[in-house]
Amino acid sequence: MRYLDGEMTEAERTGFEKHLEDCDQCRRALEEMRALRCLTGSVAMKDPTDRFWEDYWKSVYRRIERKTAWIMIVIGAVMLLVYEMSRFVRFFGEITVEKTAAVILGVGFALLLVSVIRERAHQYKTDRYKDIQR
């Protein structure tokens, strides 16, 4: 491998070439690998367009910005919820079945809303056509 990849010193190369003269097995193995290297060395990965690279950073930035926005929304929503719940308890005093049912109903709707928003966000993230202009 080192011989083929040019990783040997001059002295090592000379020694190995001398060995090759007497060793059929090594010579065959080297030829095989050389043919493969010739094949892989003749190709390269296609470079995407300039537009692709222009959008690359913008997309990374957008995703970081959105993540930060989501974190702020969640923190704000939790703070508001805690505040409103404490106000609710203070205002209504005694806890009854109707009040409990109203709270459960409210929380259920809130969870449903969060679930729909999360699903939309996930769809957006995995949508391969999101960058295509309509």
Add this chain to the structure above:
Amino acid sequence: MYSRMKMMDAEAGISKDVLIAWKKGNVRAFEMIVKNNMRMAYSIALGLVGNPDDAKDLSQEAFIAAHHARKSFDVKKPFFPWFYRILKNRCINFILGKRRRREISLDVLVEREDHGAAPDRLVMKQENREALWRALQSLSPEHREIITLREFHDMPYREIAAVLSISEGTVMSRLYYARRALLKALRRDGAVHGLEGDE
């Protein structure tokens, strides 16, 4: 087309000051880091996952994850080997996980521009390039990774060892087994001629 020089340029373009500023949360510094490393990150991800769209998504996700984990980065060390571990984990999880939806794209390899001067020039037909890409994608992630770094980025053993955090001896043996596996996959496919021989 990517090369080792691009990686060296990328590393040279990021000073320690930029890394320190990024660690403190400076977005301009992060932009510089992304722009200096995005080509390398994308092409390594492409070698691992085989599809340009997935490679773009995963390499971008790796940059975002690196940004969120920047406090754990040691500015005395180079950025890329640290980032590479994040990128590789993302790609491996993706390959092994359920998120993989897209097919392997076959139109990824092109003939090397500087290959015309080589005396043993071998013009490859499109179907042969596709066969080579297919064979590469059939290898284990570990083999795919080392072939990508060596063959498509012309990285010397020393740099591969630094990026993968392994010894040069391990680079040599892993590369040998990866090439044997690639040879076997190409022979099995039978699309590329001139590689016939014993398995």
